[in-house]
Amino acid sequence: MDWFVEILAKLLAVTAVLTLHEFAHAFVAYKCGDPTAKWAGRMTLNPAKHFDPLGLLCFVFAGFGWAKPVPVNENNFKKYTSGCILTSSAGVIVNYICAFLFYPLLVLTINNYPSAPTYGYEFLLYLTHFLYSYSLCFCVFNLLPFYPLDGFRIVEAATKRGGAIYRFLRNYGYYILLGLIAESYLCDILLRLTSLPLFGYIDVLGYIMSFATGAFSRPIVWVWHFVFA
Numbered sequence: 342m343d344w345f346v347e348i349l350a351k352l353l354a355v356t357a358v359l360t361l362h363e364f365a366h367a368f369v370a371y372k373c374g375d376p377t378a379k380w381a382g383r384m385t386l387n388p389a390k391h392f393d394p395l396g397l398l399c400f401v402f403a404g405f406g407w408a409k410p411v412p413v414n415e416n417n418f419k420k421y422t423s424g425c426i427l428t429s430s431a432g433v434i435v436n437y438i439c440a441f442l443f444y445p446l447l448v449l450t451i452n453n454y455p456s457a458p459t460y461g462y463e464f465l466l467y468l469t470h471f472l473y474s475y476s477l478c479f480c481v482f483n484l485l486p487f488y489p490l491d492g493f494r495i496v497e498a499a500t501k502r503g504g505a506i507y508r509f510l511r512n513y514g515y516y517i518l519l520g521l522i523a524e525s526y527l528c529d530i531l532l533r534l535t536s537l538p539l540f541g542y543i544d545v546l547g548y549i550m551s552f553a554t555g556a557f558s559r560p561i562v563w564v565w566h567f568v569f570a
Contacts, residue, residue, distance in 0.1 A: 346464045354471035355397065356388045358436065358479050359408045363391040365435035366411040366428055373424035375417035383411050399522055407482075410489045425498030429491050436480035437557065443473040445565050477561075481553040487514035521546040 364386055367378035378384050383391065396407035418424025447469040455462060486492040493510055500507040528544035531537070541547070 343463065346460055347467050350464055350467035351471050354468060354475050357472060358439070358475045359397070360386055360388045360391055361439060362432040362436055362479060362483070363408050363411055365431040366413075369431035370411065370413050370418075370424070370428040373427060374419040375414050375424070375428075377414045377417065378411045381412050407490060422498065422501075426495060429494035429498055433480045433483050433491050436476045436483070440473055440476035440480065440558075441561050441564075443469060443476060444561050445568070447473050448565060448569065477554050477558055478550065481550060481557055484553075485518070485549075486510055487518040489515065490518070 363383065367384035370377070371379050371384055391408045393407060393409040396409075399407070413428055415421060415425050418428075450462075450466050450469045454466075458466075483491040484495075486496050488511055493514055496507060496510060525544050525546040528540040528547065532540040532544075
């Protein structure tokens with residue numbers, strides 16, 4: 342039964358994190374003058390409108406993934422550069438805010454661990470953990486500068502779709518991203534099967550994610566530990 346509770350909590354957390362991320366993109370784009378996402382039905386909290394099957398599978402099995410990109414017409418922005426940057430960064434900013442808000446819920450859940458935990462409590466513990474960790478991971482992962490992630494969109498806005506770096510990332514970024522995910526997933530499997538630390542050392546994406554999420558989590562942990570102290 343524990344595995345079912347964990348999977349259910351994981352799926353609900355993924356659903357919430359992805360939906361809030363994509364809604365943020367659509368909402369900010371609309372506020373900046375582009376109604377494309379709204380007209381496409383993407384300015385909604387309905388999760389079914391945002392899921393990308395491959396990105397969702399990567400998220401569930403590898404711990405990081407992506408949703409269906411929100412359609413944006415930059416030509417509609419009132420201010421082109423600021424509109425592009427704000428819309429591109431909206432998702433990761435909302436995810437980081439959510440991680441900040443979910444962390445105290447996780448701490449409170451852990452601190453009130455009962456002597457005889459029920460399935461309901463275990464579900465709440467898993468849910469608060471995954472809401473926090475997935476929000477943080479999705480924020481960090483989407484800052485990678487590979488298409489179709491938000492990091493690429495920020496590069497796209499900053500370079501105005503010009504230059505060698507932009508062209509390289511646009512043409513090859515998606516394949517680099519899939520390669521990094523596949524390599525990380527394979528290293529994780531081999532590490533579990535062999536217990537050889539070598540596979541942990543050569544997990545490039547895993548190292549980047551571990552280092553970056555650790556750095557991003559420190560301000561959150563510091564603030565809330567100061568509040569709870």
